[in-house]
Amino acid sequence: EVQLVQSGAEVKKPGESLKISCKGSGYSFTSYWIGWVRQMPGKGLEWMGIIYPGDSDTRYSPSFQGQVTISADKSISTAYLQWSSLKASDTAMYYCARHRSRQAGSSTGPYYYYYMDVWGKGTTVTVSS
Amino acid sequence: SYELTQPPSVSVSPGQTARITCSGDALPKQYAYWYQQKPGQAPVLVIYKDSERPSGIPERFSGSSSGTTVTLTISGVQAEDEADYYCQSADSSGTYRDVVFGGGTKLTVL
Numbered sequence: 264e265v266q267l268v269q270s271g272a273e274v275k276k277p278g279e280s281l282k283i284s285c286k287g288s289g290y291s292f293t294s295y296w297i298g299w300v301r302q303m304p305g306k307g308l309e310w311m312g313i314i315y316p317g318d319s320d321t322r323y324s325p326s327f328q329g330q331v332t333i334s335a336d337k338s339i340s341t342a343y344l345q346w347s348s349l350k351a352s353d354t355a356m357y358y359c360a361r362h363r364s365r366q367a368g369s370s371t372g373p374y375y376y377y378y379m380d381v382w383g384k385g386t387t388v389t390v391s392s
Numbered sequence: 393s394y395e396l397t398q399p400p401s402v403s404v405s406p407g408q409t410a411r412i413t414c415s416g417d418a419l420p421k422q423y424a425y426w427y428q429q430k431p432g433q434a435p436v437l438v439i440y441k442d443s444e445r446p447s448g449i450p451e452r453f454s455g456s457s458s459g460t461t462v463t464l465t466i467s468g469v470q471a472e473d474e475a476d477y478y479c480q481s482a483d484s485s486g487t488y489r490d491v492v493f494g495g496g497t498k499l500t501v502l
Contacts, residue, residue: 298491300435307476307478307493307494307495307496308427308429308435308478308480308493308496309493310490310491310492310493322488322490324490324491325393325490358434358435360435362491365423367422369421372487373487374482374486374487374488374489375487375488375489376422376423376481376482376489376491377482377489377491378423378425378437378440378480378491379425379427379435379437379480379491380437380440380446382434382435382436383434384433384434385434
């Protein structure tokens with residue numbers, strides 16, 4: 264069975280650092296993109312970015328570029344989402360998700376797009392003084 | 393930036409048909425995906441490539457596409473279908489296109 268197991272809930276103060284994790288099992292971890300989705304309280308889903316554990320190629324949403332760091336350790340089939348200095352506005356649920364990549368064609372040439380077929384249960388991050 | 397537009401809410405009685413729409417200028421050229429999120433749970437993929445259903449998803453869930461609008465249809469709605477539904481597609485330009493979500497639609501089963 265394909266599974267993504269996320270680390271437990273975190274309560275932090277503004278300015279602190281944090282690294283949450285997502286461990287994949289039941290599939291070849293290095294052969295699929297894995298990424299993170301934010302859901303602020305009572306709000307919708309926001310895509311943050313992805314990493315390909317096979318070669319550590321990483322892509323970020325412009326909204327999250329520079330705000331977080333996505334990494335992976337393929338030796339233990341684990342992806343990470345990291346903050347160096349948390350803000351109260353980082354309070355949210357964070358989901359990891361396995362991404363499927365597909366290629367399509369356009370008038371300007373081929374392009375790649377993604378969708379999510381397996382999700383972790385989420386990690387709640389609360390940032391409060 | 394590219395946007396997908398969904399109605400905030402849809403209400404239906406049990407046994408009726410629910411239709412949830414998602415509009416975006418690039419949808420005629422790009423596939424849409426649908427996720428169901430029940431309260432307190434992670435999202436689940438219910439439709440991929442506009443109209444394909446993953447294994448384990450009930451047949452009452454179907455998807456269609458027409459022009460700039462894609463539609464998730466739930467036939468014979470059951471109480472357990474009450475959830476938030478999100479459409480997803482890709483950004484409209486670039487070689488590696490970012491994931492874009494619609495704002496979500498809350499389905500209420502009356």
